[in-house]
Amino acid sequence: MKFKSLLLAGAFAALMSGTAFAQVSVKVGVLNDRSGLYADLSGEGSVIAARMAVEDFKAADKGIKVDIISADHQNKPDVGSTIARQWYDQDGVDVIMDVPTSSVALAVNQITKEKNKIFINSGAAASDLTGSACSPNTIHWTYDTYALAQGTGGAMVKAGGDTWFFLTADYAFGHALERDTAAIVTKNGGKVLGAVKTPFPGTDFSSFLLQAQASKAKVIGLANAGGDTINSIKQAGEFGIVAGGQKLAGLLVFITDVNALGLQTAQGLVLTESFYWDTNDQTRAWSDRFAKLNGGKKPSMVQAGVYSGLLHYLKAVEATKSKDPTVVMAKMKELPTDDPLFGKGKVREDGRKMHDMYLFEVKKPSESKGPWDYYKQIAVLPAEQAFRPLSEGGCSFIKK
Amino acid sequence: MFELLGIPPQALFGQVLLGLINGSFYAILSLGLAVIFGLLNIINFTHGAQYMMGAFVAWMGLNYLGxxxxxxxxxxxIVVxxxxxxxxxxxxxxxxxxxHLYGLLLTFGLALIVQGLFRNSYGSSGLPYQIPPQLAGGHxxxxxxxxxxxxxxVIASLVVCLATxxxxxxTKLGAYLRAxxxxxxxxxxxxxxxxxLVTLTYGFGVALAAFAGVLAAPIYSVNPNMGADLIIVVFxxxxxxxxxxxxxxxxxxxxLGLIEGLTKVFYPEASATVIFIIMVLxxxxxxxxxxxxxx
Structure with missing residues (x-):
């Protein structure tokens, strides 16, 4: 009799807690480039990564109902802002994920703060997101221009590349990347000889490359991304710039770019990323699952960042049993981060996600075993070294 | 040595030549558009997509058929x-x-469909295509x-343009066409x-776009948006x-390739808009x- 009532009580409690849990339902909006030059490195792949996060977290079993919606911001700040406002105001979106293209990310950052929601950025690079434009509602997850500059820029200067000329994509991201890299170059005793701002997106970079060539700088820093980087590297090879002794620094090169360039053209390129699919058993297993859902294409670090970021958000929702942005955000900053892709880390006060960054070199065609086998790791940058120190960011809500 | 607005004349020569090279793409593409518009009165907005298809067919030929x-x-x-x-x-x-408007809308819609199909199958970041070994290197x-x-x-496009x-x-065929x-x-x-005559002219105009696409494949990335970026300028x-x-x-x-090239030296930020400013003027x-x- 006693046993029976215990069982009943237990069942009742489970039922109650079940219904209590089920009350948390969150809506996630994945906002990125689904048709333009960043579509391969974010796009549908980021949505797949988000779905995988929900699946792996077993959200339904934990009583959290997750809806994922997505949209194309076309790399235009006005389009991105309109979608973000509509999502927050009418569609009940709680958290916006991804948002590559820094100019769009900065706009969404502002709107999210205004509406007091949560923005977990994976795709954009501008370090301003946790610096001059920082917001208590934003987490910058995967990488930033400061870390890229530290990684690739620092390595190039150490290897003797002490004079630089920049090819800079003419928008928020390019400007931030040039600024952060120039700072690292000068700090390490190098000199910046000049820079040219190229219209975004561009196709023909030969004219700008010729100007870079004429500058006689030892290193040509490519402060651009995606299709712009692909075209500049391709054309630099064509104009004999590398053969002439100048080195190219691809300051932001994604694995999808290397895939598009082909190893023949990309070999020897040094680049910085926070995630590579072939790092350990866990990343390989996850990436295999991802590739099956993504037409055989391996994940970029941006897509991996969406997975990892959403996983952490769901953990915070579970722990607080709430989706109140202030409560969840506090929890996200309090809980250490831990997932199979980025390992252990944390979210810093100013919204910077802290994890190690890796310096890779692109393999020669002879070293590669097949498609997507592209990188050799040459160094690990510990998080504290890779990212800008909290005190230097100039974030307004951080007490000095 | 004199300098022009801070640019040494030697550097200027290089830029002029580069401008001509880019101009050859504009020339060959706008020629195709002009031929089509001349006879069909169609503003062929699919031209950019057909240029892209030219590059893709070259890539497919290499990778699937060798x-x-x-x-x-x-x-x-020929295929395109x-x-x-x-x-x-x-x-x-x-x-x-x-x-005109109907043709414009129809071809514009077609362009979107074609680009979407290619993007679906090949992604947006592009595919590698090497320069043929006979033309590798430089002087x-x-x-x-x-x-x-x-x-x-430059040579190939000049020859094709002049032949057209x-x-x-x-020629007599041309006379029929003009008539x-x-x-x-x-x-x-x-x-x-x-x-x-109308059908063949359209086919020919499209073939010109595809020819430009093959020319572009080794130097620009072969990607579904390559034509969309270019076509507005060409128009x-x-x-x-x-x-x-x-x-x-x-x-x-x-x-215009030349003018754009020079803008890239004197005020690079405006190089994407200079052609439109000229258009307005x-x-x-x-x-x-x-x-x-x-x-």
Whole structure:
């Protein structure tokens, strides 16, 4: 009799807690480039990564109902802002994920703060997101221009590349990347000889490359991304710039770019990323699952960042049993981060996600075993070294 | 040594040459548009997508069939030109008697569909295509390093442009074509098969776009958006040159490439807009374009 009532009580409690849990339902909006030059490195792949996060977290079993919606911001700040406002105001979106293209990310950052929601950025690079434009509602997850500059820029200067000329994509991201890299170059005793701002997106970079060539700088820093980087590297090879002794620094090169360039053209390129699919058993297993859902294409670090970021958000929702942005955000900053892709880390006060960054070199065609086998790791940058120190960011809500 | 606005003349030479190279793409593409507009009165917005298809067919030929660059240079325009023939017979023919706007919308829609299909299958970041070994490397001209391939692009497009001009202006076939442009009904009355002429002209215009696409494949990334980025500029070139003017489109193509190239040196930030500024100025002064005739 006693046993029976215990069982009943237990069942009742489970039922109650079940219904209590089920009350948390969150809506996630994945906002990125689904048709333009960043579509391969974010796009549908980021949505797949988000779905995988929900699946792996077993959200339904934990009583959290997750809806994922997505949209194309076309790399235009006005389009991105309109979608973000509509999502927050009418569609009940709680958290916006991804948002590559820094100019769009900065706009969404502002709107999210205004509406007091949560923005977990994976795709954009501008370090301003946790610096001059920082917001208590934003987490910058995967990488930033400061870390890229530290990684690739620092390595190039150490290897003797002490004079630089920049090819800079003419928008928020390019400007931030040039600024952060120039700072690292000068700090390490190098000199910046000049820079040219190229219209975004561009196709023909030969004219700008010729100007870079004429500058006689030892290193040509490519402060651009995606299709712009692909075209500049391709054309630099064509104009004999590398053969002439100048080195190219691809300051932001994604694995999808290397895939598009082909190893023949990309070999020897040094680049910085926070995630590579072939790092350990866990990343390989996850990436295999991802590739099956993504037409055989391996994940970029941006897509991996969406997975990892959403996983952490769901953990915070579970722990607080709430989706109140202030409560969840506090929890996200309090809980250490831990997932199979980025390992252990944390979210810093100013919204910077802290994890190690890796310096890779692109393999020669002879070293590669097949498609997507592209990188050799040459160094690990510990998080504290890779990212800008909290005190230097100039974030307004951080007490000095 | 004198300097022009802080640019040494040697560097300037290099930039002028680069401008010409880019101009050759504008020339060949705007020529195709001009030919099509001249006879069909269709503003062919699919042109960019057909240029992209040209590059993709070259890539497919290499990767699926092992066809090299030279084979692609011949085959790709034929294959893509044939799809043009199909499009003309199936779709454009049905709206031939309607206003320009219908053709524009139809071809624009087609372009979006084609680009979407390619993006779905091949992604947006592009595919690698190497420069053919015969044209790899380059020459040091003293003032600049000229890749052999770029030299080839200028020569190839000049030859194609001039041959097209010659064919249209100086041959019997060209005379039929021009007659059909002036007055299709009367030309047909003389026993010339005008509908066939129209179909072939569209196919030819499209083939020109595909030819430019193959030329572009080794130097720009082969990706589904490559045409969309270019086509707007090319339309501006056509408008500046005067819709339907053959020689006009060739000359404007090269000279605007040149102007754009120089802007990249003096004020790079404006290089994406300079052509449109010129377009506005030209339209204010000569609404029919530099070489166009007012109807």
């Amino acid at each position: 066809l090299n660059y030279w084979a692609a240079l011949v085959l790709s325009p 030109g044939f799809t043009g023939v199909v499009i003309e017979r199936l779709l454009l023919k049905r709206i031939a008697h309607l206003d 040091n001209l003293g003032f600049m390093f000229l890749p052999n391939y770029r030299g080839w692009v 001009w010659f064919m249209i202006e100086k 059909a442009t002036e007055n299709p009904t009367l030309t047909q009355a003389f026993g010339i098969n005008v509908p066939l 501006a070139v056509v408008v500046i040159g005067g819709m339907g003017s053959i020689l006009g489109s060739i000359i404007t193509g090269f000279s 030209v339209l204010l002064v000569k609404p029919a374009g530099l070489f166009g005739r007012t109807a």
